[in-house]
Amino acid sequence: MRKVKWIFFGYLAVVGALVVGIALSFASVSARDPDTLYIVYISDIKSLDPAEISDVPSSRIAGNLFECLYNYDYYKRPYELISELATALPEISKDGLEYTIHLRKGIHFYDPDGAVWPGKTGPEVKAKDFIYAWKRVLDFHLPNPNAAIFDAVVGADEWQKYTEDTKDESKIDWDRPIAGFEATDDYTIRIKLKEPFPQLVYALAHLPSAPMSREAVDKYKKKTRQHPVGTGPYSLSYNDHLQQQRILLKRNPIYRGGPMVDPGTPVAAKDRLPKMDRIQFEFFEEDLPPWYVFREGLFDYHGIPKDAYGQAIRTGTELTPELVKQGVTLVKEPEPSIYYYGFNMQDPLVGKNKSLRQAMCMAFNRDQFIATFRNGRGMRPVGPIVPGFPTFDPNLKNPYAEFNLEAALEKMKEAVRVNGGEPIPTIRLLLPGSDTTFRQMGDFVQRNMAQIGVTLDVDYTNWANFLEQVEKKKTAQFYQLGWNTDWPDEQNILQLFWSKNISEGGLNSSNYANAEFDKLYEQAKVMSDSPERRELYKKMQAIVNEDCPWMGMFYPMDFALQHRWLKNFKLVDYVHGWMANLEIDKELRKQGLPRG
Amino acid sequence: MSSAATPAAVDTVMGAVALSERPRSLWRDAMARLHTRKLNYVYASVLAIYALVAIIAFTPLLGKSVFDAQVGAQYAPPAFTGTVEQGTANEHSTIRPSLWLGTDIAGRSVLYKLLYGTRVALTVSLLASILSVVIGTVLGLLAGYYRGWVDALITWLYTTINSIPWILLMVALAYALKDREFKMFGQEFKLVGIPSIVMALGLTSWVGLCRLMRGEVLKHRERDYVAAAKAVGAGTSRIIFRHILPNTFHLVIIDFTLGIVSFVQAEVILSFLGLGVKDQPSWGVMIDDAKLELMRNVWWQFAGATAAIFGLSICLNFLGDALRDALDPRLRGVD
Amino acid sequence: MLAYVIRRILMTVPIVLGILLITFVLFSYVAPDPAFTVAGRGKKPAQLRAIRKEMGLDKPVWLDSRAKAEQDGREYKGHFNSQFFDVVLWRFPESIKYHQPVGELIARKAPVSLAVQLPIFLIELGLQLILALICAFNRGRWPDLVVTFGAVLGMCVPYLSIIILGQSVLGFGAGIFPVAGWDTGLKSVHFMALPILVGVAAGLGGGVRFYRTVMLDEVYTDYVRTARAKGVSRNNMMLTHVLRNVFIPVVTQTVTVLPYLLLGSLLLERMFQIPGLGGLMVEALFNNDRPILLAMTYGISIAYCVMLMLTDIAYTLVDPRVRLS
Secondary structure, three states, rough: HHHHHHHHHHHHHHHHHHHHHHHHHHHHHOOOOOOEEEEEEEEOOOOOOOHOOOHHHHHHHOOOOOOOOOOEEEOOOOEEEOOOOOOOOOOOOOOEEEEEEEEEOOEEEEEOOOOOOOOEEEEOOHHHHHHHHHHHHHHOOOOOOOOOOOOOHHHHHHHHHHHHHOOOHHEEEEEEEEOEEEEOOOOOEEEEEOOOOOOOHHHHOOOOOOOOOHHHHHHHHHHHHHOOEEOOOOOOOOHEEEEOEEEEEEEOOOOOOOOOOOOOOOOOOOHHOOOOOOOEEEEEEOOHHHHHHHHHOOOOOEOOOOOOOOOOOOOOOOOHHHHHHHEEEEEEEEEEEEEEEOOOOOOOOOOHHHHHHHHHHHHHHHHHHHHHHOOOOOOOOOOOOOOOOOOOOOOOOHHHHHHOHHHHHHHHHHHHHHHHEEEOOOOOEEOOOOOEEEEEEEHHHHHHHHOOOOOEEEEOOOOOHHHHHHHHOOOOEEEEEEEOOOOOHHHHHHHHHHHHHHHOOOOOOOOOOOOOHHHHHHHHHEEEEEOOHHHHHHHHHHHHHHHHEEEEEEEEEEEEEEEEOOOOOOOOOOOHHHHHHHOOOOOHHHHHOOOO | OOOOOOHHHHHOHHHHHHHOOOOOHHHHHHHHHHHOOOHHHHHHHHHHHHHHHHOOOOHHHHHHHHHHHHHOOOOOOOOOOOEEEOOOOEEEEEEEEHHOOOEEOOOHHHHHHHHHHHHHHHHHHHHHHHHHHHHHHHHHHHHHHHOOOHHHHHHHHHHHHOOOHHHHHHHHHHHHHHHOOOOOEEEEOOOOOOHHHHHHHHHHHOOHHHHHHHHHHHHHOOOOOHHHHOOOOHHHHHHHHHHHHHHHHHHHHHHHHHHHHHHOOOHHHHHHOOOOOOOOOOOHHHHHHEEEEEEEEOOOHHHHHHHHHHHHHHHHHHHHHHHHHHHHHHHHHOO | OOOHHHHHHHHHHHHHHHHHHHHHHHHOOOOOHHHHHHHHHOOOHHHHHHHHHHHHOOOOOOOOOOHHHHHHHHOOOOOOOHHHHHHHHHOOOOOOOOOOEHHHHHHHHHHHHHHHHHHHHHHHHHHHHEEEEHHHHHHOOOOHHHHHHHHHHHHHHOOHHHHHHHHHHHHHOOOOOOOOOOHHHHHHHHHHHHHHHHHHHHHHHHHHHHHHHHHHHHHHOOHHHHHHHHHOOOOHHHHHHOOOOOHHHHHHHHHHHHHHHHOOHHHHHHOOOOOOHHHHHHHHHHHHHHHHHHHHHHHHHHHHHHHHHHHHHHHHHHHHHHHHH
C-alpha cells in the first residue's frame, strides 16, 4: 500500500511539475525580437556553396551571403544591371570575345565561424578568388549544374576534361591555368571567349559566379556547402542553420553598407544596408500552420514561394476584407517563369503525332485552370518566351494556346488518322508530387482531355522518381515541369529546345529536335542584342508553338502578403541579397494587428 | 451467469459463423449475449447502411459520372436547396441533396464524394483485414501446431517484424509498392493505388493475431478432441483447419473487426503522406485536401469526412467489443 | 540465471539479422535512383555516373568482397555485406540530403521528439490508469459506461482531424497556444503545450480500454475473491492487490513503447512543425536518404529488442516462475 501511494505521489509530482513548467513558460514567452525579420521557408536548403546552387530556396538564402561582380537593381523594372564587386560594367572588345573587368578594392571575406581566420575577417577579395571560384564551377567532381555558364570560355572544356580525368579530387592542381580566365593584376580580370556569348554579363550576376576563398574551401572541403564564406550583407554561422527548423542570418559586421558602395566611403545611417540586424527563416512543411502564424502577425511577410524545383503551385487565398482590416497588403509581380506539361518527343505515341499534341493543347482550358488553382495569379502562356522579356508579346496569336474544343475535336480526327485509324491509347501523365494540389490539378487535366476522347492515366510520384523517369530513363510520356529563367535573355529558355541538350539529365527534357530550330538557335546564340536577334527568337518561338512539344500551363504571377509594418518589400527575380533592403517599423509591429 | 439462448438469436448478426463445427452452445450463447444488448442492433444496422452505400458505389448510381460532376460553384457552402436549370425560363429552387454538404474546389458534391469514399474505405480496410487475418491465422496455426523449426521460423519472422516500428514499415512498404503493377492469372492488376495500400497494411498487421493464435493452438493441440481426431485417423490439415481452427475462430473474428477500424484510420495517414488512393475520392484524401481549404474557412469537406470515419469506427468498435465480450472465453467470467 | 541471460541475448541476434534483411530489401531494391536527388537538373551522364559511384550504387547488390572491390579499383562500401558490418559497428555514412553525419542529425532531433512524446506518454499513462481504475471499480455502472463510451469516441476521430481541430480552434481561433513552431532549448517549452494536449487527447482512449480489460481480468481472479471473502475492503483491494498485479502489463507496455517515443508521431510533428525524428524519417523516405533510414530503423528496432530483453530478464529476477514459461 505504501509503495503504491509513493509511486502515485511521485507520478503526480512529475506531471504537476511538467504542467506548471509549461504554464510558466507562457509567461516568459518573449515577443518577436524588434531587430529581427521573420520569414517562413518551405523547402529545405540543399547547399550554400554558390557553385552548386541551382534551386530557388537555396539561392534565396545564399544570395544574402555572397556577392557577384554584378547584380540587378532591386527597385528598377525592367531589370537593370548594377556593378557590385566590379567598379563598372565590363569593357568588351569589338569582336565580343574579350571582357575586361575591374574590381572594387578593400572588400574582405567574412567567416562567421572563425575557423579559417581567427579574427573572422578574411583577406581582401582579389581577382584570383573569382578565377578560383569559376574553376570550381567547372569542376567535374562537384555535383553542380552551373558549368554551362562558362561553356564559351577559352580553355573551359580542357579544364573540365582535366578534372574529369583526375579521378582523385584532392589531386586537382588549382593553379593550373585556364586560358580564358586571366588576372592581369590583383584587381583586373580578363575573360576570353571562343565565340561571342552576350549573356556572359548576366552569368557574372548569377550567384554561382560569386568569388570563393580558396583558404576557406581547403579548410571546410566537402562541408563548404554548410560553411558559407562570402562578402554579402549577412552571414550564416554553422550553428545557426538547423535543418528542417530554422536559419538565422546575422548582419555581416564588415559589410561596406550597400552593393554599389566602395569600402571606406561613408554611408548615411538611413541608407546603410542591411537594414535589419537579423533575419530568421522558420521552416514549415505544411501550408496551414504557417498561414495561421502569419495571420497572427508573427511572420512579416508570407510569400507563397516558388517551390524547390518550380514544381508546386499552392492554392492560397484572395485578400479578404478581414485581411484588409488587419492592414495586410498584397504584393504582386509577374515572374519570368513558365509552367508546362511536356511531351516526350521520343515517345512513339505522343512524340510522333503532332496533331494529337495540338489537339490536346487546344483542349486544355488554361483560363479556368488559372482561376481554379492560382486564384487568377497567372497568365495564359502564348509561347515559351515569358513576360518581361524583350520579345514577349502578350497578343501573340497562338491557336494552340487557346481553349477551343471544336478545333481540338477536329484535330483529333487527324490524330486518329496519324495513329493508323486506331483510337488513341491511354496516355500517362506524370506529376512530380502527390499532395492535394497536384491531385486536384491531375484531376483537372484528366477531365479536360476526356472531352476530346483522350484518356489520361495520372501518375503521382516524388521528385526523385520523377527526374529518373523524365531525364534518365526517358520513359515519361507526358509530365509537368517548370522553368525559372536565370537571366532576362530569351536564350535561357530557348536552350531547352536545342537538340544538343538532349542527353541523360540534359536540359531538353522533352527531347525536342528540329533541324530548322537548331539552325536558328545556333545563329542567334552568338549574337548580342539586336533587332535581328529578336527576329530570330520570334521565329524560334513560332516553330516551337507549331510543334507543341509543350502544353503551356501558365506564366505565374508571384504574390506575397505583407503586414503593414514591413517596408521596402518587393518581389524580385534574379536579384541577390535584396533582403538587406527590408525594414521593420518597430513601433507599428509592437502595436500588433489592428483590432476590430 | 448466462441467459437462456433463444433459437431466433442464432441466425441474426453472426449467423454465418454458426455454421462452423464449434460446439453449438458457445455460439448460441454468444448470440444470446449479443442479442441481450439491443444497441448492438443499432450498430449492426448502421454498418449495414455503410455496406449498402459501398455496394451502391460499385454501380453507376454513384459512379464516376456522379461524384465527378460539377454540381455548383467552387466551394459552395452546404445548402438544403439549390437553383436548377439556371438561365432558362424554368429556373426554380428545389431540394438538392448534392448540395447538402457543399462543394469542393471543382464544384463537385462533397456528399457524393463522401458516399463514394465509403466504397474505397471499405474495400481497402476489408481487403487489408482479410489479408492480415489470413496470414496471421495460417502462420499462427502452423507455428502452434507443428512447433519445432516451423514455430521457430514463424516466431522469428513475427518478432522481427514486430521490432520494426509499424508506422515506418507500413509507410515504407506503401511507398515501395505504390503504383506497381501486378500480373496474376494472366491479368494485370492495378486497381489505382488500392492494391498497394492493401498490401502495405495487410502485410504489416498480422503479427498480433499470429501470436494470439499460436498461443491458443499450443493449448488446443493437447486437448482431447484433437487426440480423438488423431485417433480416428484424421490428416494433419484436417485437424488444423476442421478442428482447431473453428475452436479458435473467435480470435479471428475479433481481430478482423477491430482491424477494419485501424485500417480506415491508417488510410488517413497514408493519404496525408501522399501515398493514398488516386483518381477517386477517399475519406483520407478528403481530410488531406481540407487542410488547404481550412485556410479559406471551407470546413464542410473536413467535417464530412471526419464524421464518416467517426461513424464507421464507432460502430465497428462497439460491435467488436460486444463480440469480444460474447466470444472470448477469457472474459466469460467477467459479467 | 546467467545461462538464461546469455540465452536471452543470443535470441536477439537472429532478430537483429532479420531487421537488417527486411530494411535492406525495402530501402535498396525498391527505391528510385538517389543520384538524381543529389544532382538536381541539368546533369551530364558522366557526372551522374560519378555520383552513383561515389554513393556505391554501381556495385553488386548482395555480396561483394574487399578484394574484388580493390581489383575493380573502387571504394568498398554500400551493399549488403559491407553495409551489414557498418551497421553492426554503428558506422553510418553522411546523410545524402543534408550532408551531415547521421549521428549528429539524430542527436539533435531525438531529444526534440522525446520532449513532446515523453510528457504525452506520462500524462496519458496516468490518466489511463486512473480512468481504467474508475471503470474497474464501477464495472457495469454509469461511470464505467461513460468512460468506456468516451474512450471509444476518442479513438474513432481520425488523428489528423484532432490535430487540425486543435490547431485551428485552440491555437489560431482562441489564441491560447502558439499555432506551431519550435525554438532552441528551453525557449521551445511553450510550443510543446498544444501538441501535448492534442497527443494526449488522441491517445487516451485505446489505453483506457486496454487497462480496463487487464484490471477486470485481475479482479476476477481467485485470490481477489478469497481476499474479498476474508473481508478486505473493496477500495483497499483495488489499490493494493489489483493495482500491484496490473503493474506487470503496465511495465511491459511502458518499456516496449519507450523506443517508439523517440520516433515521435509523424502527423503531430509535421503539422506542428516540431523538428523531431518523425519529420526526418518521412523526408528521408521520400528522398531515399538511405543512411538516415538505416540508422533510424536499426536504432529503434534494436532499442526495442534490448528493452524487451531487459524486461524479460528483470521479470526473471523478480519472479523465477516466469523463466519456466
